[in-house]
Amino acid sequence: MTRISTLVATAVALALSASAAVAQTAAAKPTAAEANLNAMKRGVVEHVDGLAKVAQEAVDSVFSFGELGFQEVETSKYLTGLLEKNGFTVTRGVSGIPTAWVATFGSGKPVIALGSDIDGIPQSSQKPGVAYKDPILEGAPGHGEGHNTGMPLNIVAAIAVKRVMEREKLPGTIMLWPGVAEEQLASKAWFVRDGMFKDVDVTLFTHVGNNLNVSWGAGGGNGMMSVEYTFEGETAHSAGAPWRGRSALDAVELMSVGWQYRREHLRLSQRSHSIIVNGGDQPNVVPRNASIWFYFRENDQPHIQELWEIGNKMAEGAALMTNTTWTSRILGTAYPQHFNKPVADTVFANIQRVGLPEWSEADQALAKGLQKELGNPTQPGMATKLAEMGQPVKNEDNMGGGSDDIGDVSWNVPTVTLRYPSNIPGLPGHNWSSGIASATPIAHKGVVAGAKVQAMTILDLLTKPELITAAWDYFKNVQTKDVKYIPFLKADTPPAIHLNEAILGKYREQMKPFYYDPSKFPTYLDQLGIKYPTVRTTPPSPQQDEQH
Numbered sequence: 001m002t003r004i005s006t007l008v009a010t011a012v013a014l015a016l017s018a019s020a021a022v023a024q025t026a027a028a029k030p031t032a033a034e035a036n037l038n039a040m041k042r043g044v045v046e047h048v049d050g051l052a053k054v055a056q057e058a059v060d061s062v063f064s065f066g067e068l069g070f071q072e073v074e075t076s077k078y079l080t081g082l083l084e085k086n087g088f089t090v091t092r093g094v095s096g097i098p099t100a101w102v103a104t105f106g107s108g109k110p111v112i113a114l115g116s117d118i119d120g121i122p123q124s125s126q127k128p129g130v131a132y133k134d135p136i137l138e139g140a141p142g143h144g145e146g147h148n149t150g151m152p153l154n155i156v157a158a159i160a161v162k163r164v165m166e167r168e169k170l171p172g173t174i175m176l177w178p179g180v181a182e183e184q185l186a187s188k189a190w191f192v193r194d195g196m197f198k199d200v201d202v203t204l205f206t207h208v209g210n211n212l213n214v215s216w217g218a219g220g221g222n223g224m225m226s227v228e229y230t231f232e233g234e235t236a237h238s239a240g241a242p243w244r245g246r247s248a249l250d251a252v253e254l255m256s257v258g259w260q261y262r263r264e265h266l267r268l269s270q271r272s273h274s275i276i277v278n279g280g281d282q283p284n285v286v287p288r289n290a291s292i293w294f295y296f297r298e299n300d301q302p303h304i305q306e307l308w309e310i311g312n313k314m315a316e317g318a319a320l321m322t323n324t325t326w327t328s329r330i331l332g333t334a335y336p337q338h339f340n341k342p343v344a345d346t347v348f349a350n351i352q353r354v355g356l357p358e359w360s361e362a363d364q365a366l367a368k369g370l371q372k373e374l375g376n377p378t379q380p381g382m383a384t385k386l387a388e389m390g391q392p393v394k395n396e397d398n399m400g401g402g403s404d405d406i407g408d409v410s411w412n413v414p415t416v417t418l419r420y421p422s423n424i425p426g427l428p429g430h431n432w433s434s435g436i437a438s439a440t441p442i443a444h445k446g447v448v449a450g451a452k453v454q455a456m457t458i459l460d461l462l463t464k465p466e467l468i469t470a471a472w473d474y475f476k477n478v479q480t481k482d483v484k485y486i487p488f489l490k491a492d493t494p495p496a497i498h499l500n501e502a503i504l505g506k507y508r509e510q511m512k513p514f515y516y517d518p519s520k521f522p523t524y525l526d527q528l529g530i531k532y533p534t535v536r537t538t539p540p541s542p543q544q545d546e547q548h
């Protein structure tokens with residue numbers, strides 16, 4: 001494994017030429033085209049190192065905005081501003097989503113699309129660099145998933161590649177797009193439906209992780225339908241004339257209880273969960289309206305459809321029992337993921353060239369301190385060995401899990417997801433703990449390493465037409481040979497852009513004073529006055545222990 005120092009450009013050049021030299025003696029002499037590509041890759045890695053400050057400012061800024069799905073207003077303003085400043089052309093409000101956009105540079109084929117999510121997690125406000133629960137603003141949303149790092153990675157990679165494209169006069173188009181409202185799985189299927197990817201040759205998606213890796217074939221985890229059921233009854237005085245009322249809340253509760261009974265008789269691979277969005281107005285008024293929001297997750301399209309239909313039947317049953325009526329609307333959807341082998345092989349070769357970042361003692365202390373704080377049985381700290389390439393998961397072995405609507409993109413154009421080490425291993429996810437590393441040197445170094453891989457892969461795709469052909473050959477003749485994409489959305493299913501409006505309405509003004517100001521502070525840690533790392537030195541008190 002060749003390690004690349006994140007800062008020393010000469011070391012980069014030496015390391016890369018050393019690995020190229022090894023490759024030369026081991027294999028045949030490289031062709032002129034290969035030698036030229038290697039030189040371009042060395043150049044793009046230098047550019048990425050030179051953009052480390054841009055990466056840090058973008059990572060810290062998006063972290064400080066802490067916006068939830070469909071409310072990524074400051075985030076999108078900042079990211080598109082950064083892209084325009086660097087010569088990209090931006091189209092805003094795509095698919096009827098105010099915070100969605102597409103940015104492009106270059107022209108003609110191939111078209112390489114770079115995507116990553118940008119939204120946060122409710123109630124995950126957290127001071128970065130502090131290895132225990134310590135919110136910046138109690139109750140506020142935050143980046144408890146680490147989605148603040150992916151677009152900065154793509155933007156740095158795109159700017160670096162743009163410089164090489166301009167110098168070498170390389171044809172092709174770089175297109176960047178944000179995963180809006182990924183936590184609601186509520187944008188990418190709409191982008192696909194509305195034609196965002198119709199001219200795209202390859203999509204390089206990226207998602208925060210705790211190693212530098214990639215996978216191919218069917219991923220683990222589930223696809224999903226997100227459906228809100230609303231019941232309508234009639235109000236009445238709850239004490240004076242309850243027999244005159246019909247309770248929508250009763251229907252919601254019966255549907256919920258019915259689903260818990262049915263759960264025992266569902267396939268082991270399913271995941272399903274719900275929240276009550278509206279439970280009525282006040283106790284002395286029989287609730288006329290009530291709503292329950294379900295995520296139905298399964299391994300493949302027919303089983304997702306089946307789970308959704310069980311939900312519809314249960315809503316019908318609950319309405320019959322309570323003499324109410326019901327309607328439903330789609331709030332999100334995600335296809336199961338399938339990643340492209342030739343592209344994943346290319347990414348993996350670049351991963352091996354870049355290697356993991358060098359973690360400082362402070363990085364390791366933060367990681368180990370948090371792993372201890374969470375009661376993990378072992379505290380290995382940050383990853384120091386590259387992971388193997390992820391292999392396909394057979395449908396019958398897939399016991400389910402999370403979803404990502406990149407699945408919809410992956411069934412329409414050859415796609416891979418690059419994972420990069422901007423977070424600490426061993427965290428529960430969707431939790432304040434995932435924000436701890438997300439605006440620290442761990443996140444910054446992980447982004448720079450990931451951007452190098454992303455940039456080198458774009459150069460591979462721009463200069464090797466045979467690679468695009470191989471990607472589409474796999475897509476057409478392997479991936480989609482027997483399985484076809486059957487969209488869950490109709491032509492007129494609207495995006496659920498109302499989601500999270502109330503939460504941001506409540507917190508945005510209070511969050512503004514904590515936005516990162518790069519003109520005044522070198523890093524967000526400096527702005528918050530946080531000593532890095534801040535790790536608990538005394539054992540947690542019993543009360544804090546109970547939070548685990």
Ligand SMILES: [Zn+2]
Binds near residue numbers: 117145182207
């Ligand atoms: Zn995510």
